[in-house]
Amino acid sequence: MGANEKFAAIRKGLLEFAILKIVSSDKVYVADMLQRLADTDFATQEGTLYPLLSRMRREGLLDYEWRESDAGPPRKYYRLTAAGRAQLGELNDYWKYVNTTLNQLGR
Amino acid sequence: MQKVVGINLNGRAYHVEEPGYDALVAYLDRAGTRLSDSPDRAEVLADLEQAIAEKCDRLLGPHKTVVAGGEIDRILAEMGPVDAGDGETAAGAADADAKTAARDGAGPAKRLYQIREGAMISGVCAGFAAYLNVDVTIVRIVFVLLAILTKGAALFFYGVLMFVIPYAQTSEERAAASGRPFTAQELIEQAKRNYADFRTNPKWKRHWRRQQIEWQRRFRNATAPHGWNAGASYASQIWVSATAPFFGLINAALALALVFALYSLTTTRAVFGVPLPADVPLWAGFVIVFGLYQLIATPFITAHRAAANPGTPGIFVWVSPVTNIVWLAAIGYSMWYGYHHVPAVHDAIDTVIATLRHTAAEMQER
Numbered sequence: 001m002g003a004n005e006k007f008a009a010i011r012k013g014l015l016e017f018a019i020l021k022i023v024s025s026d027k028v029y030v031a032d033m034l035q036r037l038a039d040t041d042f043a044t045q046e047g048t049l050y051p052l053l054s055r056m057r058r059e060g061l062l063d064y065e066w067r068e069s070d071a072g073p074p075r076k077y078y079r080l081t082a083a084g085r086a087q088l089g090e091l092n093d094y095w096k097y098v099n100t101t102l103n104q105l106g107r
Numbered sequence: 108m109q110k111v112v113g114i115n116l117n118g119r120a121y122h123v124e125e126p127g128y129d130a131l132v133a134y135l136d137r138a139g140t141r142l143s144d145s146p147d148r149a150e151v152l153a154d155l156e157q158a159i160a161e162k163c164d165r166l167l168g169p170h171k172t173v174v175a176g177g178e179i180d181r182i183l184a185e186m187g188p189v190d191a192g193d194g195e196t197a198a199g200a201a202d203a204d205a206k207t208a209a210r211d212g213a214g215p216a217k218r219l220y221q222i223r224e225g226a227m228i229s230g231v232c233a234g235f236a237a238y239l240n241v242d243v244t245i246v247r248i249v250f251v252l253l254a255i256l257t258k259g260a261a262l263f264f265y266g267v268l269m270f271v272i273p274y275a276q277t278s279e280e281r282a283a284a285s286g287r288p289f290t291a292q293e294l295i296e297q298a299k300r301n302y303a304d305f306r307t308n309p310k311w312k313r314h315w316r317r318q319q320i321e322w323q324r325r326f327r328n329a330t331a332p333h334g335w336n337a338g339a340s341y342a343s344q345i346w347v348s349a350t351a352p353f354f355g356l357i358n359a360a361l362a363l364a365l366v367f368a369l370y371s372l373t374t375t376r377a378v379f380g381v382p383l384p385a386d387v388p389l390w391a392g393f394v395i396v397f398g399l400y401q402l403i404a405t406p407f408i409t410a411h412r413a414a415a416n417p418g419t420p421g422i423f424v425w426v427s428p429v430t431n432i433v434w435l436a437a438i439g440y441s442m443w444y445g446y447h448h449v450p451a452v453h454d455a456i457d458t459v460i461a462t463l464r465h466t467a468a469e470m471q472e473r
Contacts, residue, residue, distance in 0.1 A: 030158065045187025047138070050154040052190075054147035072164055073119065073157065 011041055016052065017095070018042045020080065020088040023062060027077040053078065061087055111173050116160035117153055122172055123163075127179030131159070138189035145191055158186065221272045229269045229318070354407050361404045368396050380458030381451065403438065 022028060022036050030049060037043050056062045061084035064076040080088065112128040114121050123131065138155060142148040162182045163174050219238045221230035232250055236243035253261040368378045372392050376383045383392045445452030 030154075031161070045185065046155060046158045047187035047189040050151045050158070050189075051142065051145065051147065054145070054151050054154070058147060072161060073117070076154070 017091050027079045117156040123174045124176040126176035134183050141189050141191045221274045231268045357407045365400045381455045
């Protein structure tokens with residue numbers, strides 16, 4: 001198994017974290033999310049993103065509102081709920097903790 | 108030039124080339140299957156449709172109103188395989204069937220399928236036979252009895268089952284045909300899906316076309332004699348080998364008579380000396396001759412086919428010769444009756460005999 005394949009699981013696990021971060025900054029549309037992720041290691045596709053967003057909404061982390069668009073039908077714009085914001089805070093803390101642990105283990 | 112299909116993506120109409128349409132249907136079907144366990148299934152499918160629609164919008168303009176097949180392929184590649192989440196990778200979720208099979212736990216997997224192999228109509232009986240682990244002939248007899256007792260309601264039921272029960276298409280499914288239980292929930296899901304297929308016309312048409320091709324294939328198999336029925340009982344095999352040449356000969360004679368009748372109808376407007384009435388057009392004469400040929404020859408052809416067809420269950424091999432003997436007796440009696448009581452028939456038969464003698468004499472002279 002190559003390094004890249006091993007990290008795929010990590011990236012996958014962190015995708016939710018990445019989305020929480022993106023959504024925390026502003027109300028965003030899926031195409032914008034994909035755009036933001038496209039240049040990163042978390043680049044993903046609609047086929048993955050939509051099921052994930054639906055699940056996160058069901059878990060109460062995200063919410064969306066319909067907004068009219070100039071071209072075509074109204075679009076879903078996602079934003080964080082209070083629970084989502086709380087979870088993002090927890091994730092941030094946990095990420096720092098994991099980082100510290102890994103750094104300490106390396107010594 | 109490509110055929111174009113009109114589709115509705117989340118409430119908006121698009122025109123897509125047929126291969127692209129097929130790819131779309133396959134993609135959304137797969138997505139639906141992978142999301143079958145997800146409570147968000149409907150929502151995600153609507154989201155996906157809208158995303159596809161927006162990608163189509165980007166390609167279309169005032170001078171381009173149709174999305175090409177290749178463009179759909181590119182759009183679907185961009186969308187990526189649908190990942191049901193729940194900690195699985197897209198590849199891991201690839202086979203939803205395998206997943207449900209694993210979930211249903213150990214023990215022999217058993218579920219109800221329609222089975223094409225050895226099917227007479229659509230494979231419902233064959234599927235039940237595999238599921239109940241009994242001989243398909245028994246299921247068929249029970250079904251025919253039910254059809255008679257219920258005055259045909261069972262036939263309607265069969266038609267419904269044709270839509271409801273999925274086909275065993277892969278070898279795993281065929282194995283499972285005598286395995287996993289078929290739950291009521293799945294039955295309803297399947298019915299809904301098939302009904303949706305029925306409503307989106309092109310797909311239903313394709314299903315129908317596939318059904319027809321299947322019937323044609325089976326008809327060809329049934330009409331081409333290839334060896335004896337290995338599954339039939341010893342006695343019926345003997346009966347078959349004794350009667351098949353006999354029926355074959357009769358068929359050949361009838362076919363010759365048809366050719367001769369058509370030839371004499373075109374050249375002399377008469378068949379075996381019986382002239383076509385002046386007010387009957389020639390084409391009607393052809394129809395009458397063909398009709399009579401069908402009437403007389405069909406039982407013999409069926410009998411010959413039954414004798415030579417290895418797919419026919421043993422009982423039919425027995426039944427059709429019996430009906431044939433009755434048929435033969437009926438024709439013989441009506442010919443005898445006509446010969447003695449109806450002058451026209453008397454003359455016609457005499458003419459046939461005379462013609463045959465004449466032809467035989469001519470052939471001898473050569």
